[in-house]
Amino acid sequence: MLIRTTPTIPTREITDERLYLDRRAFLRASVGVAAGGVAGALLPTDEAFAQAAIPNVKKSNLSTTGEKLNAFEDITSYNNFYEFGTDKGDPKANSGRFKPTPWTVKIDGEVGKPGDYTLEDLLKRFPLEERVYRLRCVEAWSMVIPWVGFPLGDLLKVVEPTSKARFVEFTTVQRPAEMPGLRYPVLEWPYREGLRLDEAQHPLTLMAVGLYGKTLLNQNGAPLRLVVPWKYGFKSIKSIARIRLTEKQPQTSWNMSAAQEYGFYSNVNPQVDHPRWSQAKERRIGEFLRRDTLMLNGYADQVAALYKGMDLKKNY
Numbered sequence: 398m399l400i401r402t403t404p405t406i407p408t409r410e411i412t413d414e415r416l417y418l419d420r421r422a423f424l425r426a427s428v429g430v431a432a433g434g435v436a437g438a439l440l441p442t443d444e445a446f447a448q449a450a451i452p453n454v455k456k457s458n459l460s461t462t463g464e465k466l467n468a469f470e471d472i473t474s475y476n477n478f479y480e481f482g483t484d485k486g487d488p489k490a491n492s493g494r495f496k497p498t499p500w501t502v503k504i505d506g507e508v509g510k511p512g513d514y515t516l517e518d519l520l521k522r523f524p525l526e527e528r529v530y531r532l533r534c535v536e537a538w539s540m541v542i543p544w545v546g547f548p549l550g551d552l553l554k555v556v557e558p559t560s561k562a563r564f565v566e567f568t569t570v571q572r573p574a575e576m577p578g579l580r581y582p583v584l585e586w587p588y589r590e591g592l593r594l595d596e597a598q599h600p601l602t603l604m605a606v607g608l609y610g611k612t613l614l615n616q617n618g619a620p621l622r623l624v625v626p627w628k629y630g631f632k633s634i635k636s637i638a639r640i641r642l643t644e645k646q647p648q649t650s651w652n653m654s655a656a657q658e659y660g661f662y663s664n665v666n667p668q669v670d671h672p673r674w675s676q677a678k679e680r681r682i683g684e685f686l687r688r689d690t691l692m693l694n695g696y697a698d699q700v701a702a703l704y705k706g707m708d709l710k711k712n713y
């Protein structure tokens with residue numbers, strides 16, 4: 398993706414990383430006895446133990462089947478979360494100070510029931526499902542991830558969109574003291590994304606709170622992030638602090654940075670190349686040969702109707 402400056406990591410982040418490594422050592426020590434007798438293959442990493450297992454998760458029939466899941470280790474160590482740095486290892490290395498609890502999401506704009514909703518409110522109200530989805534990054538790599546979450550559409554029903562609501566704007570929390578990447582002007586902060594209301598209400602659109610059966614790690618967007626599986630990964634905004642329903646199409650951080658490269662729709666489309674590279678193929682993380690990229694990331698049967706009559710080359 399477009400990077401205006403290449404930040405170097407100042408000494409303070411090196412200290413952060415050391416603290417983080419200390420935390421890992423502590424976790425390893427505290428689970429060491431329990432882990433000792435179990436085969437290593439069953440133990441993705443020590444971080445997995447630090448996360449709470451989520452009870453009462455039902456497997457969804459909207460899951461992608463027949464594809465090998467990416468390893469927990471891949472999903473939690475190869476990330477894009479520019480608030481923690483622009484290298485793939487930065488989100489894991491630099492997010493140790495981020496505090497995902499307690500958490501509230503402000504929901505406002507064109508809704509009948511605006512308010513501050515706590516994460517507990519949401520978890521009590523909406524049954525959680527496991528959904529396996531492909532995640533296709535605009536950088537032409539992909540993963541298969543078993544998310545835990547609830548449909549965004551269920552939440553939208555509860556807040557009652559007004560007749561004027563046509564779009565949904567999402568904003569990531571902005572905490573410079575906990576997010577060292579915010580000091581670099583690589584994107585328009587806070588990170589913003591948007592969907593058309595009907596895209597947001599589509600049954601595939603998920604609010605994720607976990608993966609592999611456990612609560613999200615900071616690098617994956619704890620405690621609450623969006624997952625829109627037929628769009629490029631950058632639409633799946635992390636650590637959401639605000640959801641605003643609007644009449645007009647909202648601004649999005651990537652579009653503000655490079656409008657000719659990142660459009661509002663950003664649907665996965667192997668026939669529409671990025672101005673600087675082809676989108677026809679992708680590298681599945683963990684595989685050697687590249688795969689063909691699928692129209693709408695393989696979800697065309699479910700979502701193509703949303704774009705009926707639209708020119709997807711113009712509305713990229």
Ligand SMILES: Nc1nc2c(c(=O)[nH]1)N[C@H]1C(S)=C(S)[C@@H](COP(=O)(O)O)O[C@H]1N2
Nearest residue numbers: 476477478479534569588630631633634635
């Ligand atoms: N707030 C925020 N959300 C974000 C990003 C980011 O930099 N900041 N990166 C996006 C991009 S480019 C991708 S590919 C996915 C990656 O999600 P993952 O690290 O959980 O696989 O998160 C998206 N959500």
Ligand SMILES: [Mo]
Nearest residue numbers: 534535630631
């Ligand atoms: Mo991405």
